[in-house]
Amino acid sequence: MKPIVQKLIDVLGPESVRSGDAIEPRYLGDWSGRSAVAPLAVVLPRTVSEVSDVLRLCNEAHQSVVPQGGMTGLAGGSIPSGKDVCISMERLVGIEELDRAAATMTVLAGTTLQTVQDAAQAAGFEFALDLGARGSCQIGGNLATNAGGIRVLQSGTAREQVLGLEAVLADGSVLSSMNKMVKNNTGYDLRNLFIGSEGTLGIITRAVLRLKPRRAARSTALCALNDYDGAVALLRALQSTFGDEIGAFEIMWPEFYDFGVSLTRSGQSPLGNAYPLYALIEQAGFSDDHGERFAAALNAQLEAGVVLNAVVAQSQAETQALWAIREATAELPVKLEPINFDVSLPIGEIGHFVDACRRDFRARWPTHHGVYFGHIGDSNLHVTLDARSIPGVTVEEVDRALYGMVRDYKGSISAEHGIGLLKRSFLGYSRSPAELACMRAIKHALDPRGILNPGKVLPAADNQEGI
Ligand SMILES: Cc1cc2nc3c(=O)[nH]c(=O)nc-3n(C[C@H](O)[C@H](O)[C@H](O)COP(=O)(O)OP(=O)(O)OC[C@H]3O[C@@H](n4cnc5c(N)ncnc54)[C@H](O)[C@@H]3O)c2cc1C
Known part of the structure; x- marks a missing residue:
């Protein structure tokens, strides 16, 4: 056994450190489909102080670490190499506080998105972030990837759902910026350094999440469209009537739509005929008559010829059936x-x-x-x-x-x-050499020994496409 693994066992106890055959397959790979290898060890800290101990020991030993959330990422960011120690956040879970006056929820990073959504609902609020992997992905993973999902139009990405953050740095020090205030212009916004950094700058351990007022109800419609320009015209027309009540506007080209429909229980398109383009639209308002207003607006677009055909869900079951077509993404790796x-x-x-x-x-x-x-x-x-x-x-x-x-x-x-492993050599297609140099300088300042998720996000200097 490598000395670092023994040191980790000494500090966390044998039950919280797995190595060799004791490492379960779920720690080896995420949803990116990248081939997986067993890491040196997997550690399962229960407290922030344990996360800090693990990082301190690994930093002293120049030992690379890979933070792991719910392992639903699609860019390979949480995949280890055989030399890494994985830090799974699955035991660092719990809702610490729900502050109604501030409309915030303070959570530990391993808490799943679904748990946060359900707790917000139960308290009469809404947590705006939503995506298909909600049952498995964790708040820490959502923030580390700056996840988007299906309500960005209404509420922005994961970044916009956070007021405060706590992260453990490579040397084990705990950087706490657990701000609850909406306005706070006191120098650099450190919280935003960690959001979207995919575990390369620090391990997120806690967050103060913003809650939104719960909307009265949601209306969901599936529309058939002539072409893409018509889709954009419909989006802008609906937004000019409903503003941010338009929560989701998902476009499916026929190749994807047919795939989604083929996996539904009936196997039949709710719209009957085939069309050039499909839009799944969700409108969520605060007034009781919002559903009627939405149906009327779609009718007007039908009469104007922008929408060729439409169905509006009349029940929760019909809503789920429409969303099932779009959420067929989960079946892409299977089929x-x-x-x-x-x-x-x-x-x-x-x-x-x-x-x-x-x-x-x-x-x-x-x-x-x-x-x-x-x-x-x-x-x-x-x-x-x-x-x-x-x-x-x-x-x-x-x-x-x-x-x-x-x-x-x-x-x-x-x-x-995110970038993870899969896209790192193409980062230069979207970022300038000056931007990449700035990113490297930040990485070096926070993680001088380069132990945090090495090889993720930033390409090796000799492996940069297009730079
Ligand atoms: C069916 C399905 C649908 C999806 N839909 C969407 C979608 O609509 N929009 C979208 O944006 N994504 C989507 N995803 C991708 C994925 O769910 C998100 O990227 C999610 O935010 C990852 O969270 P996770 O906890 O699973 O993180 P992981 O996959 O475990 O990790 C992702 C990255 O974050 C790092 N990380 C994890 N936890 C921490 C932490 N506490 N501190 C620091 N770094 C950490 C890891 O090292 C890795 O680099 C989908 C995935 C699936 C399987």
């Missing part, structure tokens, strides 16, 4: 051999970009099968290619083709999933 992309583009360009991808991929790989969907109100497009449809083509070839197009469109290679 396909997915090569996933999560990119950002200027909203007006997304339709052209999808057309360009189809053209480019058809020319390169005539047999390819791809699906397209996204939160277009947040400028976010997801593309998945089925590797089985392009035998002999490497993931790197597909990455280079797609990210090259993203660069040409002045987009971003990661909208919400």
Whole structure:
């Protein structure tokens, strides 16, 4: 046994340190599908002070560590190498306080998103962040990746749901910025350094989350559309009537929609015929008549010819059935051999970009099968290619083709999933050399020995595409 593992056992006790065959497979890999190897050890701290002890010992021993949340990430950020010690946050759980006056909830980082959502609901509030992995992903992981999800249009990304944060730095010191105030302009915003840093600058241990007033009810509609420009026109028309009551505006191109429908219980499209484009829209208001107003607005868009057909869910079961089509994303790794992309583009360009991808991929790989969907109100497009449809083509070839197009469109290679392992060598497609140098300087200042999640986010200096 390596001396560092024995030291960790001495401090945490044998029950909180796993090594060798005692490491369960769930600590080896996330949802990115990257092949997984067993780490040197997995530690399961129960308190912030234990997280601090682990980091102090590892820093002294120049031992690399990989923070692990719910392991639902799609960029490989929590995947260890055989030399790493994984720090699983799954035991650092609990809601410490719900402050009604401040409308905040203080939680430990290992608490799942679903637990936070349910507690907020029970107290008459709402926690705005929502995504398909809600039952497994943790608040710490959500913040470390600055997760987006389906309500960004209404409430912003994970970053906007946080007022205060506590993180343990590489040397074990605890940096507490557990601010509860909305306004606090006292120098650098340290909390935001850790949000989106994917475990490379510190381990998030606590957060003060913002709660929102609970909306009276939600209306959900599935609309058929002519084309992408019509989708943007519909989004803007609905927003001009309802403002931030439009909570979700999910666009599905037919390849994805058909996949989603094929997995539903009936296997039939709720809209009957096939259409060029589909929008799943959620409106959540505060007044009792908001559902009628939403239906009337959609009717007006039907009469204007922007919407070709629509169904509005009449019950919770119908709402769930409509969302099941969009949440078929969870089945992509089961039914396909997915090569996933999560990119950002200027909203007006997304339709052209999808057309360009189809053209480019058809020319390169005539047999390819791809699906397209996204939160277009947040400028976010997801593309998945089925590797089985392009035998002999490497993931790197597909990455280079797609990210090259993203660069040409002045987009971003990661909208919400982060950089992790999968995209690090393409970071230079979306960030300038000056920005990368600044990121390296911050990393060096906070983690001079480079023990925190090494090899994630920042590319090695000799492995930078396009720089
Ligand atoms: C079905 C499904 C749907 C999804 N939908 C969305 C979506 O709509 N929008 C979206 O943005 N993402 C989505 N995701 C991706 C994923 O759920 C999010 O990225 C989530 O925020 C990751 O949380 P996690 O706890 O699982 O983190 P992990 O996967 O365990 O870790 C992710 C990264 O954060 C780091 N990390 C984890 N915990 C901490 C901590 N406490 N301190 C510091 N670093 C930490 C890890 O080292 C790693 O780099 C989806 C995933 C699935 C499987």
